Amino acid sequence: MGKIEWAMWANEQALASGLILLAGGIVGVAGQFRGWPFAAYAVAAGVFVCLLEYPRSKRAKGTSVERTGQYCFTVCVKSFGPVTRNYYVRAFLHAAICVPGGFMLATVLGCVCLGIASLIYLAAAIRGEQWEPILPQKETTRKTDAVSVRNPPEMPPPRPPPEVRRKRVDDLEGAVYDNPIPVSDK
């Protein structure tokens, strides 16, 4: 099915699940439903999952697209080292987090979605994928004499100094390729 990195989809699914858990939890707490402690838990769990899943991993192949403002989250998640890098840990973590959500109707949907995300992460872990932080690359030293060109050059190189460059007014088109200084191949 193509060289898919399952973790990318697992990440989208987990982020969505975090939001759904959070929303369900808020409804449960605000409506003071029976079993609202589970809803309160879901709010906390939802926020935690969102924070964990917000920074996208660097792709093994291809260009990685960052989420807006994810850099600070990347730094936080990176600091946990192997715990956040390994997808087995994430799969089991999400499976564990989702269980209490199943005890209350408002959070059941978040629970099931997070469970599915956990399964996709498990698939990613089995395939050996890992979470890598997207860090800003150090600017490679470009040629210091690179000049940004806004207008295409009017005369092809080699160009004489400006005072010698005079356009023949009567034939502007031809003047473009006319060099006042003769050029030879030698």
Add this chain to the structure above:
Amino acid sequence: MGNFAANEGLSIFVILVWLGINAFLFVHFYMAFLVERWFYTRVLLGHALSWARAPAACLNFNCLLILLPVCRNLLSFLRGTIQCCSRTAARQLDRNLTFHKLVAYMIAFHTAVHIGAHLFNFEFFMDAQLDRNSSLLPFILSEIGTGDNASFLNPIRTNETNPTIVMFTTIAGLTGVVITLALILIITSSMEVIRRSYFEVFWYTHHLFVIFFIGLVFHGYGRIVRGQTAASLKTNRPEVCADQFEDWGNNGTDCAVPEFAGNPPMTWKWVVGPMILYVCERLVRLYRSHQKVVITKVVMHPSKTLELQMKRKGFHMEVGQYVFIQCPSVSRLEWHPFTLTSAPEEDYFSAHIRIVGDWTQALYEACGGDKTEPQEAWKLPKLAIDGPFGTASEDVFRYEVVMLVGAGIGVTPFASILKSVWYKRIQNNQDVFTKKIYFYWLCPETQAFEWFADLLQSLEGQMAEKGVTDFLSYNIYLTRWKETEAAHFRVHHEAENDPITGLKQKTLYGKPNWDNEFTNIASKHPGTKVGVFLCGPPQLGKSLEKQSLSHTEGDVKFIFNKENF
């Protein structure tokens, strides 16, 4: 400022009408549940009932709409029919995918509101069963229908349960969970990162929409939303009898025990039409895919471009159209879109395919691209073609002056147009409405020129022969080059033919100054509608769109058309 209305007016109008219908349905159905018939239901649920039913109506409407923009063949047919009446309306149909996504977001939004309201409904229904006090109206109402299980109001029939169990044991609850899960999986796999990188995951997961629609149709079959029957309203009028609930059914009162029934399911009436249309669409695609396609020639071009020339009985195309190609020996389920690079006047149709991923690489090998000796005709793989489908490029000949901008491989639809121009104007000497074409090709590398350079060379030669050199003005921009190449250009700058393309028209270096170009064209063609056509990256599209809008002043109108896949 430019003429925004000419470019965007119809889109905005369509969106406003759609939003307006959504708002109307929401308010109408919200109010519909505030009538007497639902009085006792509201005793249990309050306004949460209306908050659940209003988005349900909007969901019916949006689920009707969502299938329509993806019926490619239907849209292509409509486009052809409308084209004769209105070019603007036809262009609207190009934005089908955008509309599909908007409707999807609206479905997600209404689903969220609907589920939120139902969470409250379940909780209130449960409350009514748990507070088992005969002096409470909600409890009395919940007890109705316990004997015959037909005229009940509260779908939760006992207090020895909880909302989660009820959800999984009712048709509405179960189908609701299943279709919401399907919707969430569809949405997460349709995110742009996933779609652009792993189209297969997106495409296969998207087929969960079948489960979505089946579940949606059956969602209302349990008739779980119950209101007072018309007969019962005669024997128990809520405004009079609600306070006397302890005496219902007793001798001497005029308040009988109320009876309730559920509404018949309505969703199928909304979605059955589009579902049938979509099934027809898939059948059409299936039929077309079984028609025999013969590869007549395979050409390997530099810069990893494969050209396939094919024939199929009864195939008829217009300029700039695209087809979906399937190669069963490579993959049975994958269909990929490619622009046709041949002109309608030719006796074959061709596509130039860039080798970028698994499927294109496998196709290249199946066509014998990696072998050095030519392949026998019978060894070439079997192909299936769906299409051709129309895109904006069909409109090119409807403008008097046209600007064609192609970036890299994005030049392909214009290859078809230029070839067609050559056939019409130069070979047949037909009179075409289009009087002037400005063609811009932006390319990051020199090898990419080769296959297209041949076409331009022959065009150049033919035009010189017939003396119609001012019809087509083309500008090729090399946007990146290496130092060694630059040295070569410098040395050969005075040669008659361009050192890269071999054309008389010299290659230009860097990116075009669009402001200048637009201003020049505006000044040369006052009082005309200039069509601007782009096939390229979105950033270029944005800047061209901006330029089109800002240079549309006075009597010159720049109308921007973008290809999209």
